[in-house]
Amino acid sequence: MMRRWVFGGVRLLLAFVCVGNALPSSSTAPVSVLDQAAMCQEVLSSSPTPMSVPWSCLCYSCKGTQGVSGAKGAQGVPGSPGSPGMRGAKGSPGAAGLQGLQGPRGFKGAAGEPGEKGPPGNIGMRGNTGEKGDKGDSGNDGVPGTQGPPGLQGVCPPCTGQKGAAGVAGPPGPAGASGNNGLAGVNGVNGSKGDKGDAGPPGVGGPPGAKGDLGPQGLCNCVNGAPGPAGAVGAQGPQGLPGAVGPRGNAGAKGDQGVQGDKGSQGEQGYQGVPGPCTPAVQSSFSAMLTVSYPKSSLPIPFTRILHNPQNHYDAVNSIYIAPTNGTYLISFQLSVYGRVLVVGLFRNGRVVSRAAQDANRGVCSQTLVMRLSAGDTVWLQTKNDQSNGVYFDTNSDSTFTGYLIYPDTCDASVTRSFGAGFAPPPVPTSYPGFPAEPEVTFNPSHMPPSG
Numbered sequence: 001m002m003r004r005w006v007f008g009g010v011r012l013l014l015a016f017v018c019v020g021n022a023l024p025s026s027s028t029a030p031v032s033v034l035d036q037a038a039m040c041q042e043v044l045s046s047s048p049t050p051m052s053v054p055w056s057c058l059c060y061s062c063k064g065t066q067g068v069s070g071a072k073g074a075q076g077v078p079g080s081p082g083s084p085g086m087r088g089a090k091g092s093p094g095a096a097g098l099q100g101l102q103g104p105r106g107f108k109g110a111a112g113e114p115g116e117k118g119p120p121g122n123i124g125m126r127g128n129t130g131e132k133g134d135k136g137d138s139g140n141d142g143v144p145g146t147q148g149p150p151g152l153q154g155v156c157p158p159c160t161g162q163k164g165a166a167g168v169a170g171p172p173g174p175a176g177a178s179g180n181n182g183l184a185g186v187n188g189v190n191g192s193k194g195d196k197g198d199a200g201p202p203g204v205g206g207p208p209g210a211k212g213d214l215g216p217q218g219l220c221n222c223v224n225g226a227p228g229p230a231g232a233v234g235a236q237g238p239q240g241l242p243g244a245v246g247p248r249g250n251a252g253a254k255g256d257q258g259v260q261g262d263k264g265s266q267g268e269q270g271y272q273g274v275p276g277p278c279t280p281a282v283q284s285s286f287s288a289m290l291t292v293s294y295p296k297s298s299l300p301i302p303f304t305r306i307l308h309n310p311q312n313h314y315d316a317v318n319s320i321y322i323a324p325t326n327g328t329y330l331i332s333f334q335l336s337v338y339g340r341v342l343v344v345g346l347f348r349n350g351r352v353v354s355r356a357a358q359d360a361n362r363g364v365c366s367q368t369l370v371m372r373l374s375a376g377d378t379v380w381l382q383t384k385n386d387q388s389n390g391v392y393f394d395t396n397s398d399s400t401f402t403g404y405l406i407y408p409d410t411c412d413a414s415v416t417r418s419f420g421a422g423f424a425p426p427p428v429p430t431s432y433p434g435f436p437a438e439p440e441v442t443f444n445p446s447h448m449p450p451s452g
Contacts, residue, residue: 141174187334190287190402192308210269217261282325285404286314293393294340300380301344301391303401319401320380323373327408332368333381336397337361340390348379360390370406379403 043053288303295301300319314321323329335344337358342365345352358365373379381401383389391399 186397189289189307189398189400193285193310193404206272208270209272211267212270214264214267216263282408283405284311284313284324284329285309286311286321287400287402288314288316288319290335290391290393290399290401293391294386294389295383295391297383297385297389300347300382301401303381303399307400314403318380320378321401321403323375323377323379323405325375325405325408326410327373328370328406329373329403330368330370330406331379331403332366333399333401334364334366335399336392337363337365337390338392338397341388342390343384343388344391345382345384346379347382348373349377357388358390362392 040054286309287307288309289305289307290301290303291305292302302319304316304319306314306316309316311324313324321331331346333344333346335342335358337360339360341360342356342358344356344365346354346367346369348371353371354367354369356365356367383391393399
């Protein structure tokens, strides 16, 4: 950039930038171009005279002939390092360098902890078919297949050839594998009571019993007749032949009882006799079947189909068994379950004697009890509520209620074999109590034994 200055009619050109050293020769410090330009700017801004302006700050408009270039000066002393400039903007990333050479193989590191199982990889491409292997050993005979459906009846064209000779019989085929065992069948209905068996032989005699006390002397009613007159003694005749045994004479009239004699001494203990037979004078048995599914929980389960009830001790209308005498009884039930949970109780005189439960899967719930009943005791089955009354009935699954008298408390019973004049059954209850509130019956299928 050039500026023009006029001093005393002389037009001068000021060059802000001049090549050379503008400082006096006495200065030894190097001056940069920017410092020299600043100095010239300061001198010219103070209205100097032409003689006071350094020669390096003046340039005439009339340019003279260029002189011979001077020799290159010696290189100056390096200046002191400048202050660091401002940090420049981040440059754009450079191009990726070339991949370096592979370094040497390092030492094997310690085994790391196993990582999480990764997702299954993609199915690889099918490999090439390998070479055919050697023929394997013959396998075991397979299970015979099921018999196929019969084929269509073929049409035989008219045959004119002669019948060929019979072929050689082939070897017998291998035996087929045994089939799996079939499922266990449902228990059959209890049969009716059999006829009374023949009497057994008498038992072996027991050891001799103690000798009993001597009983009182019996009274004799015999009276001797009056003696007849004595006959004359005859001469003894010869001994005759023994005569035939005469007929037995008639029994004489019973004589008058004689005077009771003195009590005799106690005799020795006798042998124990054979026990005599004890035949119960009363019998009782019944068996009934269910004909509906999911009965009401507020009433006895209705076993209305009678299988056996010869003494009529089972009330089929109310589904209650009434004990005819004091004794020991066997009571059992078998209930088919399906579709609902079953919680059932055996009741005696309105109180629960035993409970049983079964889950909603198809199965069987059963119990057998031996219990003592008094004459007139009532026994029935009843479900807990309408949500646990899963007793099920169909043509292939039966539910039964059975009981009978094992033996009475005494052989001499005061009642007959059926309800009649000797026995008055108790009145039928008008309402039936349910399961007691305590303890609460809670059904847990995990407590059930595994089904067999």
